[in-house]
Amino acid sequence: MPDPRPILRPVGGRATLRLLLLAAALGASGAHALQAATGVPPTSVLLDTLSVEGDGVGLTRAAPIGLNLRTPDRGASRLGLTPLETPGSLDIIAGETVRLRGQDTIADAVTQNGTGITTIASPGNGNGAFTSRGFAGPNSIQQLYDGTRMYVGANTVTFPFDTWNVERIEVLRGPASVLYGDGAIGGVINVVPKKPTFTPINVVRAGLGTDGIARLALDSGGPIGDAVAYRLNISGNRAGGWIDPVGDFRNLAVSGAILLQATPDLAFTVSHDLGYQEPARYWGTPLVNGRIPDAIRFNNYNVRDAKITWADNWTQLKTEWTPTADITVRNTAYRLQSRRHWLDVEQYAFNRGTGRIDRSDYLEIYHQQEQVGNRFDAAFRGSLFGFRNEFLAGFDVNHIDFRHTNNFYFDQTTSVPPTNYDPGLFPVNGRARPAYATQTDQASVFAEDRLILTERLSLLTGVRYDAPTLQRENLVTGDRFEKSFQGLGYRFGLVFNPTPDTALYAQYATATDPVNSLITLSQSLAGFRLATGEQVEVGAKGVFLEGKGEWTLAGYRIVKDNLISNVPGQLSVATQVGRQSSLGVEAALSFQVTPLWRVDANFALLRAQYDAFDQTVNGAVVSYAGRQPIDVPERVANAWINYAFARDWEARVGFQYVGTVYSDFGNLARRPAYGLVNLGLDHQVTPASRLSLRVFNLFDKVYAISGNAVDGVGTNWLLGRPRSVELAFTTAF
The missing domain is CATH 2.40.170.20 (TonB-dependent receptor, beta-barrel domain)
Structure with a gap:
């Protein structure tokens, strides 16, 4: 798996610049050209983005597909360790990977990419019911948005739900109360949104x-x-x-x-x-x-x-x-x-x-919830x-x-x-x-x-x-x-x-x-x-x-x-x-x-x-x-x-x-x-x-x-x- 950091280190020289510009212009075929020239394999036809640092140019992958074992994160440790440095099971799912695979909901993204995660959520109860390592429901698999926990009312989690603004999803499997408090015996799902950028x-x-x-x-x-x-x-x-x-x-x-x-x-x-x-x-x-x-x-x-x-x-x-x-x-x-x-x-x-079909539980319910912290x-x-x-x-x-x-x-x-x-x-x-x-x-x-x-x-x-x-x-x-x-x-x-x-x-x-x-x-x-x-x-x-x-x-x-x-x-x-x-x-x-x-x-x-x-x-x-x-x-x-x-x-x-x-x-x-x-x-x-x-x-x-x-x-x-x-x-x- 290629490192999600720049797959080419910034280097000087007009020949290298011309090669990179040509590869970017060619799209997927450009990736194959780069592979022939550098030995770095293409992982997707998704358009890569050109980045300029100092006097050099680097081609950075927009979709870091894979397990991302070298990617620092704070899902399994607040110290920002990589999965290789963490004594636990962690999936880092890139947002662009999710969108390339057509997963428009958080539930689909987590269950179709994460290891051993399934959903039992209904459309009427939001996306807050997962199973992991033998345990089920929002009281055992905690959910966060950008590291912040919303306390669950009546077993219902309704946000986030769309994957368009997702930078990555961190899935920590196993007990995680040491990081995020009660409600995490089965694991934690942290949805990290896209961040402001100085690159247009x-x-x-x-x-x-x-x-x-x-x-x-x-x-x-x-x-x-x-x-x-x-x-x-x-x-x-x-x-x-x-x-x-x-x-x-x-x-x-x-x-x-x-x-x-x-x-x-x-x-x-x-x-x-x-x-x-x-x-x-x-x-x-x-x-x-x-x-x-x-x-x-x-x-x-x-x-x-x-x-x-x-x-x-x-x-x-x-x-x-x-x-x-x-x-x-x-x-x-x-x-x-x-x-x-x-x-x-x-x-x-x-x-x-x-x-006939018997129908029961005629329900009308309102929730009003506010959390300040x-x-x-x-x-x-x-x-x-x-x-x-x-x-x-x-x-x-x-x-x-x-x-x-x-x-x-x-x-x-x-x-x-x-x-x-x-x-x-x-x-x-x-x-x-x-x-x-x-x-x-x-x-x-x-x-x-x-x-x-x-x-x-x-x-x-x-x-x-x-x-x-x-x-x-x-x-x-x-x-x-x-x-x-x-x-x-x-x-x-x-x-x-x-x-x-x-x-x-x-x-x-x-x-x-x-x-x-x-x-x-x-x-x-x-x-x-x-x-x-x-x-x-x-x-x-x-x-x-x-x-x-x-x-x-x-x-x-x-x-x-x-x-x-x-x-x-x-x-x-x-x-x-x-x-x-x-x-x-x-x-x-x-x-x-x-x-x-x-x-x-x-x-x-x-x-x-x-x-x-x-x-x-x-x-x-x-x-x-x-x-x-x-x-x-x-x-x-x-x-x-x-x-x-x-x-x-x-x-x-x-x-x-x-x-x-x-x-x-x-x-x-x-x-x-x-x-x-x-x-x-x-x-x-x-x-x-x-x-x-x-x-x-x-x-x-x-x-x-x-x-x-x-x-x-x-x-x-x-x-x-x-x-x-x-x-x-x-x-x-």
């Missing part, structure tokens, strides 16, 4: 596809004088949808940032991100005798006037000061706001006795006990106001025939009323240290302590209660580098998960204990053939105690499981096989189970020990094969496999494994423009992303996207 950038993309899909996006950036730079990304998407009725969707994402380089050592960045969504009002398709009949595959049993709207606003002020080469001070002040509204029917089940850290490079050392310490404080309006008092069930039905309207007497309000104050302190014992051996340690306090008021009765928690996470990791391009590592880490969604904690759950977990992981990573290939291999065991799980078929009822564990192995490979062929692949194999879980069912105690946890697949794999078959042309095929999962504790409601095939074809029309064709789910596989069950019987599946085609044109100016 102007890119436009337009796309059309089946089911009425239309996309339009703009990326603009550049200098405003000598000390100020900006970045602006706007993207909008809409479609009629593949399911009827109310399967259409539309959304708008705006991301803007301004950088002030006040002095060479001091920089300020202010940014604002807006997300507005009206997703498809689709919650699943009912099973008929355990299967989805073709006659109802594209039917939606929601009401005709169903509504879902989400509006998110994120404002951040970042300050970075480097008074010396060995000291870096960073501060981020932020305000996050979310407004959400649901009005729909969310549960559907086939009634064998009547032959500040994160500070300072990093120091020096020596400790005569060894080189890097140390960082900081704190994170925030205040969250959350208000929940709902109609949970309302109970209604209707039924419609499977076909030729009138979806009806939402009942006027079932509208929402104020239910409860919470105020949460959270404070944490954290520290991290890297001790370089020898040129080949380093020790990484870290600790974080969280102390959130919740106050909740029932807006109907006036009742109040207060609950405080304390969470401690820490890790120890060793990294040994037999060669500069190879790393062996071992890590022990602990983590905590909140009791349900912390800021929406109910009094009935207040007596539950925090879930705690620990992981032991060993692994190896490496770069070979002068950067043409990269690989990772990891084995781990995670044990989680006192986890909280929703009871299938009773979405408002939770239970505390005694113990759950997972034992697994993961591997990834990125290899430029020849100048024309490239392979990127990963897989995850695990054994996940409830170790101690007893529940009373119909008056009898039932043990689920040894059962596979709900929504957790034990086999996951991805592969992408690229072939630059002609001048300015490149084809790619992607494979995704997700193993069998279950919708109930007893493993009776089975959801089958599935495999998907996606295709891509790119043509570099001019040096500044590209035409892209995408085919999703080539063989039109019927598959379930998630599902519900009652008494061990599956009631409905949330189906994935059927076969669809999109054509996009991207141009720079």
